Amino acid sequence: MSATRTLRALPTLLRVGVAETVAYRAEFLVWILTTTLPLVMLGLWTSVAQDGEFKGYSSAAFVAYYLANLIVRNLTGSWVAWQISEEIRLGAMSMRLLRPLHPYVAFAASHLAAVPFRSVVVLPVAVVLLVSSGASALTTEPLQLALIVPSLVLAWIITFNVMFMIGSLGFYVTKTMALLNLYFGLFSLLSGYLLPIPLLPVQIRWFAEWMPFRYMLSAPIELMTVKLDAAAAAWILVAQSGWAIATLVLALVVWNRGVKRFEAVGG
Amino acid sequence: MTRYLRLFVVQMRISVAAGMAYRADFLLEGVMAIAWMALTLLPLFVLYSGRKDVAGWDAPSAMIVIGYFLAVRAVLEGVVSPSFVDLVERIRSGAFDYVLLKPVDAQAIVSASRFEPWKIFDLIGAVVLVIYAFTKIGHPPALADLGLGLVLFVAGVLAMYSLWILCAAASFWVVRLDNLTYLLGAIFDTARWPVQVFRGLWRFVFTFVIPVAVMTTFPAMALLGRLDAATALAVIGGSLGLLVVSRLVWRTAIRSYTSASS
Amino acid sequence: MIRATELKKHFRVHKRPPGFASAMKSLFRRTYETVKAVDGVSFTIERGERVGFLGPNGAGKTTTLKVLSGLLHPTSGSVEVEGHTPFKRETKLLEAITLVMGQKSQLIWDLPPAETYAMNRAVFDVPKPQFDATLKELTELLDLGPLLDKPTRQLSLGERMKCELAAALLHQPTTLFLDEPTIGLDVAMQVAIRDFVRSYNQRHEATVLLTSHYMDDVVALCPRIIVIDQGVLIHDGDLRALIKTMDPDKRVSFTLTTQVADEDIVKLGTLVAREGQRISIKVAEAEIPAVVGHLLGTLRAADLAIEDPPLEDVLRVMFGKHKAQPA
Numbered sequence: 072m073s074a075t076r077t078l079r080a081l082p083t084l085l086r087v088g089v090a091e092t093v094a095y096r097a098e099f100l101v102w103i104l105t106t107t108l109p110l111v112m113l114g115l116w117t118s119v120a121q122d123g124e125f126k127g128y129s130s131a132a133f134v135a136y137y138l139a140n141l142i143v144r145n146l147t148g149s150w151v152a153w154q155i156s157e158e159i160r161l162g163a164m165s166m167r168l169l170r171p172l173h174p175y176v177a178f179a180a181s182h183l184a185a186v187p188f189r190s191v192v193v194l195p196v197a198v199v200l201l202v203s204s205g206a207s208a209l210t211t212e213p214l215q216l217a218l219i220v221p222s223l224v225l226a227w228i229i230t231f232n233v234m235f236m237i238g239s240l241g242f243y244v245t246k247t248m249a250l251l252n253l254y255f256g257l258f259s260l261l262s263g264y265l266l267p268i269p270l271l272p273v274q275i276r277w278f279a280e281w282m283p284f285r286y287m288l289s290a291p292i293e294l295m296t297v298k299l300d301a302a303a304a305a306w307i308l309v310a311q312s313g314w315a316i317a318t319l320v321l322a323l324v325v326w327n328r329g330v331k332r333f334e335a336v337g338g
Numbered sequence: 339m340t341r342y343l344r345l346f347v348v349q350m351r352i353s354v355a356a357g358m359a360y361r362a363d364f365l366l367e368g369v370m371a372i373a374w375m376a377l378t379l380l381p382l383f384v385l386y387s388g389r390k391d392v393a394g395w396d397a398p399s400a401m402i403v404i405g406y407f408l409a410v411r412a413v414l415e416g417v418v419s420p421s422f423v424d425l426v427e428r429i430r431s432g433a434f435d436y437v438l439l440k441p442v443d444a445q446a447i448v449s450a451s452r453f454e455p456w457k458i459f460d461l462i463g464a465v466v467l468v469i470y471a472f473t474k475i476g477h478p479p480a481l482a483d484l485g486l487g488l489v490l491f492v493a494g495v496l497a498m499y500s501l502w503i504l505c506a507a508a509s510f511w512v513v514r515l516d517n518l519t520y521l522l523g524a525i526f527d528t529a530r531w532p533v534q535v536f537r538g539l540w541r542f543v544f545t546f547v548i549p550v551a552v553m554t555t556f557p558a559m560a561l562l563g564r565l566d567a568a569t570a571l572a573v574i575g576g577s578l579g580l581l582v583v584s585r586l587v588w589r590t591a592i593r594s595y596t597s598a599s600s
Numbered sequence: 601m602i603r604a605t606e607l608k609k610h611f612r613v614h615k616r617p618p619g620f621a622s623a624m625k626s627l628f629r630r631t632y633e634t635v636k637a638v639d640g641v642s643f644t645i646e647r648g649e650r651v652g653f654l655g656p657n658g659a660g661k662t663t664t665l666k667v668l669s670g671l672l673h674p675t676s677g678s679v680e681v682e683g684h685t686p687f688k689r690e691t692k693l694l695e696a697i698t699l700v701m702g703q704k705s706q707l708i709w710d711l712p713p714a715e716t717y718a719m720n721r722a723v724f725d726v727p728k729p730q731f732d733a734t735l736k737e738l739t740e741l742l743d744l745g746p747l748l749d750k751p752t753r754q755l756s757l758g759e760r761m762k763c764e765l766a767a768a769l770l771h772q773p774t775t776l777f778l779d780e781p782t783i784g785l786d787v788a789m790q791v792a793i794r795d796f797v798r799s800y801n802q803r804h805e806a807t808v809l810l811t812s813h814y815m816d817d818v819v820a821l822c823p824r825i826i827v828i829d830q831g832v833l834i835h836d837g838d839l840r841a842l843i844k845t846m847d848p849d850k851r852v853s854f855t856l857t858t859q860v861a862d863e864d865i866v867k868l869g870t871l872v873a874r875e876g877q878r879i880s881i882k883v884a885e886a887e888i889p890a891v892v893g894h895l896l897g898t899l900r901a902a903d904l905a906i907e908d909p910p911l912e913d914v915l916r917v918m919f920g921k922h923k924a925q926p927a
Contacts (some may be wrong), residue, residue, distance in 0.1 A: 107524040112381075114540045115531055121384065126388050249366055256377050265586055267375075270384055342720040352708070435671050436706035440723045441694035447723070553774050596687065597611070597673050 081180060109144065113137035126270060135208030136267055138200035140294045144264065145193045146186065147227040148286065151178045152254075155238030156247040159333075168301060175323065179231060180203065180222065186227075215294050215304050218239070222291040225311035230287045232318035239322065242329030263289030283314045342446055350381045353420075353453035367456035375463045378404060393534040398474035399562055400532060401467060406491065406554040407530040408464035413495050414526065416457030417450055418502045426509055438596070445588055448501075448506065468561075469494070479561050486570060493577040494553035500577070500584035501548070507584070507591035509531060523574035529554040552576060602645040602668060602775065602807065607677040609638040609663050609808065609831075637663040639831035640677070647774070649800055652822030652839075653811040654911075656919055660831040661811040662701075665777045668809070669699040682775060695724060698773040702780035705760065706767055713763040714748045717770055724771035731770065738766040741796050758789035765793065769800065776800070778810045791792045794820050815911040829919050841910075846918055847909040850859055850888060853880040854901035868894065882909075 116133040119125055128136070141237035155178070158164040167174055201209070210216065235253055241247045259265040260275065271279060279285055290307050293299065299307075340429045382404060386397040390418055395403070425448045428434040438442050479487065505522055529550035533541055556573045559565040612632045638660040645651050666672045667679055670686035670693070679686055684693040708718045721731045739745060742762045743822045747755060755763065761781065768776075776847045778797070782790040798821060801808050812818055818825055818839075824840065827835040835842055852869065865871060868891050869881035883891050888906065895901040 108527055111531075113530045114528075114536050118535055118537050118540075119389065121537070246366070249370060253370060253373070256373060260377060260380065266381060266384060272380075272384065272387075275380075315502075341725045344725075345719070348718050348722045352711060352719070355711075355715075381872060393655060393792065411752065432701070432704040435666075435699070435701065435704065438671055439669060439697075439699055440720075441691040441725075442723045594669060 081176075108259070109137040112140075122154060128267070128270070129208075131204055135200065135204040135296045136292065138196060138204070139295045140288070141196055142193050142200070143223065143226065143288055143291045145189050145196075146223055147230050147291075149227075149231045149234040151231060152184060152234040152238035152241075152247070154178060154253055155235070156241040156251075159241045164333070168334075175326065177236065182231060183244040187336055200306045203215045208305065210295060210298060211237045212298065212304075214301055218304055218308055219291060219294050220306060221227060222294050222311060224280065225308070225315050226287050226291050226317065228315045229283060229311065229318050232315070232322040233287070236318065236322040236325045239326040239329045258284050258287070262287050263292060282335065283318060284313045341442060345442060345446065346450055349450055350453055353482055354455045368459055369536070371456075371459035371463055372449045375408060375467070378408065378445070379467075381530075384529070393532065395532045395534065399470040399558065401471035402561060403532050403554050403558040405464045405468035405471065406494065406557050408467065409461055409491065410494050410498055410529070410553050411526065412457045412460035412464060414498055414502075414523070415460070416454045417452075419523070420452035420454050421448060421450055422502060422506055424448070425506055429509060434595075444592060445503065445585070449503075454547075459460060480563055483561055483563045486565065487557055490557035490560045490565075490570065491571060494557050495576050497549055497577040497580050500580040503584040503588050507587045510591040510595050526550060532558070549576065549580070601647055602644075602809070603678075603680045603682075604664070604668070605642050605678045606634070607638055607641045607664070607667060607679060608675045609660075610675045611637055615805055623653065631713055636676075636831050637640045638667070638828075641828065641831070642677075643826055643833065645807060647807055648801070648805045648812070649806040649820045649824060651810070652818035652825040653809065653828060654815075654818060654825055654868065654915060655828040657813075659828045661828055662779050664828065665699065665779050665811060669697060670694075671699075676736060682894065689907065694770055696773055697775045697777065698768040698771070699777040700764060700768045700779065700781050702761070702783040703766060703776075705752070707763060709752050711746075711766065712749045712751055713755075716752075716763075716767050717748075720767055720770050721888050726771055726784060728760065730772075734770055734772060735766070738769060742766055742792075742857045749916045755776060758785050761785060761789070761793065765796065773806065774804065775807045776809065778812075780812055781810070782812060782814055790814065790817065791820075815915075818906050827915065827918065834918060841913075843908050843911065843914050846914045849909065851880055851905075851907045851909055852888070852891060852895070853878070853903075853904045853905045853907070854885050854895055855879075855916065857900050857902055860899055866898075878903075 072096070081250060104114060111316075113133065116128070117130045120128060120130040120133055125133075132225070154254065155164070155174075159166060231255075237247070237250060244250065260271075261268075261282050263279070268276060268279045268289055279289075286307075290311055290328040292306065294304060372468035379401075382397070382400055385392060387402070390396065392400070399423060425434070428437065428448075440447060460552060525548055528536075528544055528548075533544050533555040541551075552573050556565060556569065560570060566594050604651075611634070613635050615631045615633055641660070641664060653664065655661050663672065667674050668681055668686055670689045673687045682693060682696055684690055686693065707713055708719075716736065720726075726734070739748070742765065744762060744766060747759050747763055752760060752763070765781070776797070781797075782793055785793070794817060797808060799811070800806055808821070810817065810822060823839060824837060825835070825839050826833060829840075849869075851872065856879060862871075865881065866881060869877070869883035869887070872882055875878040892904065892906070895904060
């Protein structure tokens with residue numbers, strides 16, 4: 072399927088994706104609401120830190136961290152693994168493979184189409200964050216601020232790739248739900264979703280610092296809330312780019328192998 | 339009555355048979371249960387490595403709250419959630435019509451239509467955790483406390499079940515709601531902390547609006563002998579009340595589905 | 601016995617025109633319109649009858665069946681099935697009826713049909729000996745033997761439909777509502793299912809209400825047909841009588857062996873179809889002997905056939921007439 076045809080198809084794909092998202096108002100809202108863990112953690116840690124700083128984090132710092140967490144999670148989260156495994160289970164995947172559009176592009180388009188809406192919902196959170204934390208817990212370095220958006224984009228790409236790869240495992244394994252749960256557990260732990268990485272026990276912290284999870288979530292948060300020198304900030308972007316490419320390659324390899332197997336078995 | 343019992347047994351048997359189909363799952367589920375418990379305990383570990391006491395709860399007593407959390411979650415993920423997913427699928431495909439045509443209450447059919455039998459591991463893990471917590475405390479719970487702790491566990495499960503029925507009823511009005519099961523899980527996640535840890539509005543919400551406190555904190559307090567009789571009765575009453583409300587809402591949902599009101 | 605009196609069923613449907621702007625608007629405000637699916641239908645069906653519901657798509661057939669089986673409350677009018685009000689869904693009634701929807705399945709997808717049967721047995725509280733006997737009878741009649749233990753998703757469409765029927769009949773209902781039971785099936789399977797339904801009706805004196813797009817189903821199975829169009833009943837009675845009143849002329853088909861001019865053919869009757877040398881004409885019943893004589897004698901036509909007009913044509917005329925009337 073040629074690249075030009077894909078590009079030409081993109082506007083329609085995006086438009087339909089938007090219509091789909093809007094078609095089910097309540098589901099859309101529910102999806103937004105499911106990322107409540109950061110809020111719960113926020114409630115917990117701000118209560119704890121009210122009596123005094125907890126390992127270097129003040130109440131305001133926790134507020135900043137978890138609200139930024141919520142924003143990033145909402146903007147970068149992907150559900151393509153569920154989509155793929157459902158399509159395989161219901162038989163719709165066979166149909167999709169017949170179409171002259173690579174599923175990676177199709178799924179990516181439908182996900183991108185939802186970003187505008189998620190931004191709308193995320194906006195009030197961002198405002199609350201700015202108003203409640205102010206400059207004390209948020210960065211003001213212009214370089215860091217400039218890098219936030221690229222970092223979010225890269226985080227989105229890495230997350231999508233990893234989810235796409237896990238979804239592709241549905242070609243090999245029937246119980247993708249178990250895999251997804253395992254993945255989500257690791258993600259919560261190592262990405263900074265559950266707890267800021269510096270608060271993790273030492274042994275785990277070491278793991279978290281070089282696994283891709285950090286670059287899916289914690290990286291943009293760090294740019295927003297931690298004072299970094301230029302080198303450190305740039306390094307984050309470099310590492311994210313590296314992971315974006317690596318996960319893309321991995322995702323497509325697993326996908327291709329999976330499809331071959333799928334077709335051999337009879338779809 | 340026997341009809342309902344036999345239905346439950348058949349549904350259980352079918353789910354276990356389906357679950358046994360892949361033997362590798364056995365190992366996987368066991369590993370998952372342990373991994374998940376470790377993950378649940380981590381924030382606790384981090385918290386108590388920096389503080390000795392949080393809102394009147396020390397590490398072992400907070401562990402008991404987590405034990406209840408794991409136990410109720412085992413029931414949620416073992417019975418309630420899978421059945422809910424099944425229900426949503428039936429509504430979407432139209433096969434729910436067949437449920438209405440059976441001479442058995444629809445709520446009974448959909449409540450336990452699917453099981454994840456391996457969640458029993460999680461339940462066992464919860465019990466082990468509570469026992470461990472009590473070894474840290476130094477003495478076992480008084481018999482009366484143990485009894486009350488069990489009763490409130492049942493009340494907690496009923497409260498959680500009622501919330502699920504309310505979500506299930508909602509899915510009649512808005513068809514594509516499979517995410518609701520994740521929402522329920524996400525809200526339920528707040529139950530892993532003693533409710534006193536939250537302050538102000540949060541505490542109010544978690545005690546009265548979405549009563550997760552009922553499911554974990556109060557039963558833990560009962561087991562530790564810290565719960566007064568009045569609160570215990572209120573919790574039991576509240577759970578039963580919620581059960582009744584959810585039943586009424588469910589009935590309304592069915593009536594709407596069959597356009598009884600139009 | 602089934603009785604419907606002035607049955608009406610109206611729905612409020614949300615209108616959603618295409619386009620980005622309307623999609624955004626529908627996020628905040630929705631417009632509704634009323635669809636009159638069933639608008640004043642009355643009929644009475646006695647025990648043991650086989651009745652076919654016919655009508656174009658969206659005519660109200662499925663809605664009527666859903667009201668009769670208790671899945672929908674009527675907007676107005678009354679319905680009575682075997683002495684019960686369907687929408688109350690009383691246990692006694694649910695044990696006596698069954699609904700089979702060709703487009704929706706009650707079989708558990710990932711498991712063999714046998715498991716669904718076990719579930720139904722528990723739900724309908726069927727004693728084991730009776731259940732075993734019924735299952736045996738159904739297995740023989742529908743040839744289910746090797747299918748019972750294969751997961752439903754592995755069965756072909758026809759096999760699945762047979763298993764669906766069995767699932768629906770395990771509790772030996774006396775009233776059968778069949779909504780498009782043969783949809784998507786091949787001819788051999790359609791015939792098998794028709795035979796099965798007829799045999800069940802005769803053995804158990806079960807009332808059968810059938811909706812179908814396939815005329816053959818209705819012609820083969822139902823001596824009485826009820827025609828519904830746009831929610832209104834436009835015919836209720838004998839199938840042959842319907843054809844006779846709507847279109848009394850016969851169809852005569854033949855193959856020409858010699859060259860015959862069109863004007864000569866038109867003299868015999870109205871031309872209906874022509875495929876090369878194969879011709880079909882409409883002839884009034886009284887003129888049949890003369891026309892046939894002429895065809896065989898003078899024109900030496902071969903492969904002569906005299907038939908009633910096909911039901912499709914009759915219905916097309918009927919629906920066309922109905923549309924022409926003021927609403």
